[in-house]
Amino acid sequence: MRRLPLTLLAASLLMAVGTASAADHDTTIPAAAVHTAEQLRDRALQDNTGYQIVTSLTTEIGPRLAGGVNDQRARDWAIAKFKALGFDKVYTEPVTYPLWERRSESGSIVAPFPQHLVLTALGYSPGTPKGGLTAQVVQFASLDALKAADPANLQGKIVYVGYRMQRTKDGHDYGMGSAMRVGGPVLAASKGAAGYLLRSAGTDAQERIAHTGVTGFKDGAKGIPSAALSNPDADQLERELAYGKPVTMKLDLDCGIVGQYTGANVIGEITGSKHPDQVVAIGGHLDSWDPGTGAIDDGAGVAIAMAAAKLIHDLPQRPDRTIRVIAFANEEMGLWGGKAYADKHAAEVGKFQLGTESDLGAAPVWKMSASVKPQARGAIEQIAKVLEPIGVTYDAKRPGGGGSDLSQMHGKGMAALSLEQDATYYFDWHHTANDTLDKIDPKQLAQNIAVYAAFSYMAAQADGDFGSAPDAFAGDGSKE
Numbered sequence: 001m002r003r004l005p006l007t008l009l010a011a012s013l014l015m016a017v018g019t020a021s022a023a024d025h026d027t028t029i030p031a032a033a034v035h036t037a038e039q040l041r042d043r044a045l046q047d048n049t050g051y052q053i054v055t056s057l058t059t060e061i062g063p064r065l066a067g068g069v070n071d072q073r074a075r076d077w078a079i080a081k082f083k084a085l086g087f088d089k090v091y092t093e094p095v096t097y098p099l100w101e102r103r104s105e106s107g108s109i110v111a112p113f114p115q116h117l118v119l120t121a122l123g124y125s126p127g128t129p130k131g132g133l134t135a136q137v138v139q140f141a142s143l144d145a146l147k148a149a150d151p152a153n154l155q156g157k158i159v160y161v162g163y164r165m166q167r168t169k170d171g172h173d174y175g176m177g178s179a180m181r182v183g184g185p186v187l188a189a190s191k192g193a194a195g196y197l198l199r200s201a202g203t204d205a206q207e208r209i210a211h212t213g214v215t216g217f218k219d220g221a222k223g224i225p226s227a228a229l230s231n232p233d234a235d236q237l238e239r240e241l242a243y244g245k246p247v248t249m250k251l252d253l254d255c256g257i258v259g260q261y262t263g264a265n266v267i268g269e270i271t272g273s274k275h276p277d278q279v280v281a282i283g284g285h286l287d288s289w290d291p292g293t294g295a296i297d298d299g300a301g302v303a304i305a306m307a308a309a310k311l312i313h314d315l316p317q318r319p320d321r322t323i324r325v326i327a328f329a330n331e332e333m334g335l336w337g338g339k340a341y342a343d344k345h346a347a348e349v350g351k352f353q354l355g356t357e358s359d360l361g362a363a364p365v366w367k368m369s370a371s372v373k374p375q376a377r378g379a380i381e382q383i384a385k386v387l388e389p390i391g392v393t394y395d396a397k398r399p400g401g402g403g404s405d406l407s408q409m410h411g412k413g414m415a416a417l418s419l420e421q422d423a424t425y426y427f428d429w430h431h432t433a434n435d436t437l438d439k440i441d442p443k444q445l446a447q448n449i450a451v452y453a454a455f456s457y458m459a460a461q462a463d464g465d466f467g468s469a470p471d472a473f474a475g476d477g478s479k480e
């Protein structure tokens with residue numbers, strides 16, 4: 001060791017001591033808070049507030065396409081619901097995005113064997129010219145095959161990609177399915193195609209129902225008409241293509257971006273008694289796609305977060321920190337609500353104790369992972385112990401991404417959980433006319449609420465923080 005002047009040595013020792021003591025202070029959850037969390041968990045399993053909330057939303061409002069006829073009505077509903085549930089503070093924050101409209105859509109095979117096909121236009125798709133787009137179909141088995149294609153073979157054609165999504169408990173194949181829908185149209189447009197079709201990014205095989213969803217087009221001027229075929233209709237198209245003769249299709253889409261729209265994130269809070277400025281952030285997204293009533297995507301998430309906070313509200317005393325429930329605007333067309341939220345609140349990321357959003361339906365949570373500072377791992381294990389009896393396994397090796405919109409706050413440095421729901425059947429109904437209330441089992445929804453109520457309360461009562469700080473979790477490997 002080099003010799004240092006005494007004063008410098010003393011200063012460096014002091015700093016070392018200071019750093020060490022801060023680093024050594026483990027975040028823990030007091031025993032009384034663990035006990036209350038267990039009670040909240042058990043109470044949630046017997047409570048039907050969440051199911052009442054999602055019933056109210058899907059019945060009184062129904063489909064909630066961002067910027068559509070029900071957008072304002074849904075916001076009014078959320079404000080009224082937060083107030084009726086007794087939240088201490090209810091407010092909105094504006095979110096501006098391109099307004100996309102769906103007016104009509106149809107498609108058919110013209111040759112060799114004329115057939116009507118069931119399809120749906122994709123978000124941000126422009127419409128076809130008046131009278132429709134009639135063009136030859138060129139088939140690709142994968143995005144890689146499309147990437148490798150010679151643009152000369154695509155000019156003026158309709159590109160079709162026929163990837164079939166597989167059903168899994170963790171829903172991981174949606175990564176590929178959504179890439180076909182988000183990136184595929186952009187790739188086909190860049191190579192000179194006139195239109196884009198995909199086999200729906202969905203796991204149902206026999207339902208003649210197409211799955212909508214967003215494309216990567218943010219600027220209508222650069223897009224090409226894009227749509228998803230139902231699985232049986234994709235089968236039919238592929239059978240015709242297998243004859244080896246040119247297949248011609250007519251696509252007739254009346255849709256597109258018609259301007260800008262300003263909606264809002266709707267936020268309700270249970271104000272903390274000791275540290276009101278420190279928040280546990282939970283939520284769901286208020287918008288949905290238009291064919292269904294947005295029950296599993298994501299009325300369930302809004303209901304889970306609202307009902308979990310309501311249980312904490314009903315305790316004899318307010319929690320130490322604030323529980324903030326965010327009903328995000330326009331998640332579906334590109335995390336607009338989440339991005340606006342993160343931009344607005346990035347500078348105060350250190351005040352976000354812990355957060356995550358529910359956006360994978362209403363089936364039980366079965367896996368938990370976390371991105372927190374090392375000194376908070378013990379507290380996460382305490383949370384895991386309370387959740388274990390209701391079927392949640394803790395995976396200490398994986399990061400926590402914070403869910404869909406709140407992934408943006410996690411990207412700014414918010415400590416985050418991932419609470420993975422069983423996604424086995426979720427993608428059968430996702431983004432379709434079949435996303436309706438009957439797909440939600442009240443008991444399973446209640447399990448989710450038990451998870452959110454228990455973890456939120458423990459995080460709010462923790463002695464210490466979970467490591468939120470600007471860019472604290474950059475490169476943690478989460479990418480939700």
Ligand SMILES: [Zn+2]
Pocket residue numbers: 285297298331359404
């Ligand atoms: Zn969603």
